[in-house]
Structures are given as structure tokens and as C-alpha cells.
Ligand code: PMP
């Protein structure tokens with residue numbers, strides 16, 4: 425194998441997705457909805473592939489299907505408060521995943537450092553490494569008020585001095601993910617401002633992964649770091665139609681930012697993927713057209729999904745609390761962490777256990793209880809996993825029947 429693959433061979437999803445199906449679990453593991461995207465989008469997809477001579481079964485523009493980049497530019501232009509040029513400020517990618525990959529490949533060089541905030545969506549780490557860069561880690565830490573009830577993702581914060589000390593001459597970029605996967609933390613404007621100030625002071629780029637941007641609960645706000653002073657020029661904002669429209673299998677994502685950065689991502693894209701599936705892009709364009717007309721209204725899918733998921737969050741929160749798992753209420757995203765320390769006596773790891781406790785516990789729970797979740801140490805640096813092995817992540821973007829089945833398992837646990 426090529427040397428750049430060294431240390432990136434293992435992947436939590438490859439391992440756990442197969443176990444979840446092997447043990448026929450009720451699956452609150454991998455983050456995807458087990459219900460359909462909105463009917464209007466599915467119909468648009470079918471139209472795209474069915475109409476004679478629509479051209480939508482063939483290649484489209486490499487950097488994004490014209491109707492999609494046009495509507496994305498219009499839609500997000502309003503949110504960023506600036507004119508976006510569809511052809512130069514938007515790049516469509518195969519999911520947010522490929523958008524992230526393009527960003528790291530295009531802008532991170534051998535010897536560059538990239539700051540990752542723990543817990544982080546796992547793929548950032550191998551993507552930095554494959555680009556030849558070095559990840560530098562900083563944890564979100566639960567505040568001293570920890571233990572007060574109810575626990576919230578808002579309790580987890582960065583220490584500004586610790587963060588400042590991570591910026592060096594070699595720092596190329598920092599990755600921000602808000603709402604965060606797996607914690608569900610929504611970074612407040614003042615927290616983002618601290619990051620932004622450091623980026624501008626040290627001339628550092630920001631890769632802002634905002635795939636859960638519509639899922640902020642309890643009336644909270646999603647702040648786009650690219651809108652803070654001096655940040656547009658140095659920020660790439662990454663989004664996902666899979667997450668926005670509950671269509672993760674369509675794998676349509678995008679990166680938005682200034683042309684002088686995006687031009688390099690286009691180089692990576694044209695030399696690897698070249699273009700993304702046309703029909704899926706066409707249907708997503710249609711979805712955004714509808715969302716633009718209904719923005720913030722009760723019939724907006726983004727509004728409806730958020731409201732539905734807030735109810736599901738509250739339901740899972742109650743249920744986990746009832747069985748003694750000590751959940752942390754997420755302010756956003758569709759994930760919830762639960763502290764499993766109290767289960768160590770009941771479910772002890774074997775003496776010679778060579779994995780963090782949460783891995784052991786999750787595998788045990790899949791096999792014995794037929795319930796799947798994700799060990800949270802998967803979202804930490806190799807050296808830090810041992811210190812964060814008492815949490816597991818549940819995904820609640822699931823049908824009521826699935827949540828019923830999970831609740832049944834949890835309530836009859838003991
Ligand atoms: N970023 C985060 C934080 C995610 O949770 C996901 C989920 N897969 C992705 C990126 C990738 O999104 P996509 O499915 O659009 O590739």
C-alpha cells in the first residue's frame with residue numbers, strides 16, 4: 425500500500441455497521457434516517473430519470489449541476505448575507521464527505537498542522553493524515569458545573585487559552601463542526617468569535633462542517649462562522665443534502681467559500697470524482713427551490729424535521745434517564761451521548777480487554793441486547809480514547825416504531 429494510507433486502515437463505520445446487521449439490532453448507531461425523504465423530492469428524482477430527453481441521465485457540469493449551484497447560491501447567499509456566484513463560490517461534491525476530502529487534499533500540505541476539536545467526526549483525522557498533515561487535538565471539556573441536572577451539550581466548552589496555545593507557525597486550518605457530531609453541541613456566537621479571532625490573527629483557514637445546520641433545538645440559533653468579520657475569505661462551509669433532506673443515500677453535498685480557495689478544491693474534484701450524479705442533484709435543486717419559497721414557514725421541511733426531531737430527542741432523553749444511562753441533552757444534530765459509567769459493575773470488561781470500555785460495552789449491547797449505538801471514544805485521538813471511554817452515542821433520527829423497540833429493550837434491561 426501507499427505510505428499515505430498508514431494508520432488510516434481502521435474505520436469505525438465499516439466495523440460497527442456490519443456488527444449492527446449481524447446481530448439484527450434495533451439500530452440507533454450509524455447516523456441516517458430510517459424514513460423516507462419528503463415525497464416532493466422523491467417525485468422530482470423520479471421525474472429526473474424518467475423524462476425522455478431531459479438529459480438528466482447523463483453527465484452534468486463537473487463542479488455542480490447548473491440548477492443546483494444556482495439555487496444553492498441564492499439560498500445560502502441570503503444566509504451568508506453576501507452575493508454568491510453559483511459558478512465560483514459553490515462546489516457540489518459526493519456528500520459532505522467528499523467535500524471535506526477535497527478541502528484537506530487541496531489546502532493541507534506535508535508538515536501542516538490542522539486543529540481538531542474533540543469529540544470530532546472521525547473522518548477528519550485520517551483525511552488530515554492522508555494529506556500529509558498532522559492533527560492537533562483540543563478537547564471540549566464539561567464545565568465544573570458538570571453533574572448538575574439536566575446535563576446539556578452546552579456544558580462542554582473550549583478553554584480559550586488552551587485553544588490559543590494550539591495555534592503555531594505550522595497551523596494551516598481548524599475544523600469547526602456545529603451542530604457537532606457526536607455531542608450535539610451548538611457553538612454560540614461568542615465561542616465562534618474566539619476561534620475566528622485566532623484564525624485571523626494567525627492567518628489560519630477554517631473548515632466549517634455544518635451538515636446539521638437545520639437541526640438546532642429549543643429556539644437556539646445556528647451561527648455560520650463564515651459570517652463573522654474577516655472569516656469569509658478564509659472559511660469553507662460544508663453542507664449535505666443527505667442530512668438536510670433525510671436522503672443520505674443520494675450523497676449530494678457542497679462546499680461554499682471564496683473562489684481563491686474553492687479553485688483548488690475544484691482541481692482535486694476534477695482529478696478524482698469529476699462530477700456527481702445528475703438526477704440526485706436535480707432533485708435536491710428542486711428541494712431547495714421549495715425551501716426557499718417556504719423559508720421559516722410551518723410547511724418548510726427544515727422546520728418540520730427540526731420540530732419532529734426535538735420531540736424524538738425529548739423522548740429518548742426521558743427513556744435513557746429512566747434506565748440510568750445519564751444522557752447529555754444535545755442542543756442540535758440528531759445524536760445524543762449517554763454516560764455508561766454506572767453500568768461497569770453490571771457489564772464488566774474482561775481483564776485482558778484490549779479496547780476502550782465503550783467499544784466493549786457497545787459490542788456487548790449489540791450482541792446481548794440487540795441494540796446498536798456508537799462508542800464515543802471513536803471520536804477522540806488515539807492517545808485520548810482511554811480518557812473518554814464512558815460515553816456511547818445514540819442516533820434518534822428514527823421512526824417511532826424504531827424508538828419504541830429501543831425503548832422496550834432499554835426498559836426491560838434489568
Ligand atoms: N460531517 C458530519 C459531521 C457528519 O456527521 C456526516 C455524516 N455522514 C458527514 C459530514 C458526511 O455527510 P454526507 O453523508 O453528506 O457525506
Ligand code: GLN
Pocket residue numbers: 437453454455456605
Ligand atoms: N454521519 C453519520 C454518523 O455519524 C454517518 C457516518 C458514516 O456513515 N460514515 O453516524
